[in-house]
Amino acid sequence: MTDQPRRTGVIQTRSGAVQGVVDPLWGAQVYRGLPYAQAERFAEPRSPEPWIGVRDAAGNGPVAPQNAPEFNLSVLPAMDEACLNLNVFTPAADAARRPVLVYIHAGAFVSGAGSGATQDGARLAAEEDVVVVTINYRLGILGWPPFSARGAGAGRNLGLSDQVAALAWIGDHIAAFGGDPGKVTLFGYSAGGWSIVALLALPAAKGLFHRAVVQSGSEFSATSPGDQDALAARVLALTGAADASELISAPLDRLLAAQQALLEERQNDPARRVDEGVVFGPRIDPASLAEPPMATVLAGREHPLPLLIGSTEDELGWTPFRAGLDWLAALHTRDASLETPTRAFGAARARAIWDAYAAAYPGADDAALAGRIRSDRYYRLPAIHAAEAHAARAPTWMYRFELKAPSEVAGNVSTHATDLAFWLGTMAASPLQRFLFGRAPTVDEEALARRMRADLAMFARTGRCAWPPYRAGERLTRLYDLQDSLAEDPGGGVRDVW
Structure with missing residues (x-):
């Protein structure tokens, strides 16, 4: 017979009373599946219905409907369109007014959830004395x-609208869980x-x-x-609907089947997959985003808040698990890497980009070089450009x-x-961590993760990091590795060829 989890006291929120459980390992109080909004299909979220009595917050709420991911590292939890719920992890439901970290x-934008072993916030909350909130939001064609x-x-x-609704709920309710709605x-x-860069650009998110x-x-x-019009036409063709209004009452399975078909079309279409842009x-949208979020940041129209931004060293690098997928392997070639810069800058400039990476990484084969180029294009360069623009208006740090990953x-x-699991302190329990590392975390890796969580909590508490801010020209960057270090313009000038 298994031991029953210890229950928390009852908390009174504006929606009703809730009771959670105490995490047996870290001692944090955990409240799961709390509804922050409700929404009909393809409609904006609205305030949740209050309840009578004490709501049992021991178990996760349903997650957004989604197709099974290509790398399914765990069993998908229960899915339902009524998925607008969140989880709160707190050291204590008292009047301490702790910083709040919302993950x-x-x-x-088509899979995932705010629940699960990798996203568990109990350790981060307990060790750093912060309140952690993880949210679900609508995904894919529904979001x-x-x-x-x-x-x-x-x-x-609608996915962004859901995130705004969750932030509004947090502002109204988080004090009851020991959090500071002003931090x-x-x-x-x-x-x-x-999503966060989009929220920095979104007028509706200001002040939340x-x-x-x-x-x-x-x-x-x-x-x-x-592109939206073309995508909408494909959705109607795949679902057999005469117009979008018919999809309000269409079976969910039909929508998910169309979504899966669209994702596979993108993967298998050489003319589109080179750009790797997301389908959903x-x-x-005039009702929310008037321009791409990056354009808002570069123009200086985003919310001027303290920002910490970064990436991994080789986000889309060549790995055995990528080699096992034909559509990903096709992206890690010289021709695929040259196609986009050729369209943007011409063939001579594209070849110069390739040659610069080959010189910077001697001995790397074409697949490895392609991975480096794709990593910089999709992750590192956008982070650098956003940091440089934002640093002109608000304190900014980069890591x-x-x-x-040795597996x-x-x-x-x-x-x-x-x-990912380092930031949340979930390496030992995370199936993603086991996939990437193939073993339990070492003592040194746990120490690195603790340092990262401390940096994250310091930023949440003070709006500052423990290293000097990022400035154009210097580009001082915290390097997270087993050695604690800072670097100016890490990786040399290769990115400047773009």
């Missing part, structure tokens, strides 16, 4: 529809980091958060109206994670998501 999950199914005024960035820090990985941590966010673009994600499938490179 926005990764998954290319980022390329059409306005409910009329011309209906939004197309809210967003941190998010990959699609979560991309006070610092931002962008972790391996990519590109920071938004789909153009023309932020969209140009780079350089610890290499056979990870190929001993610091690939995308190598650092």
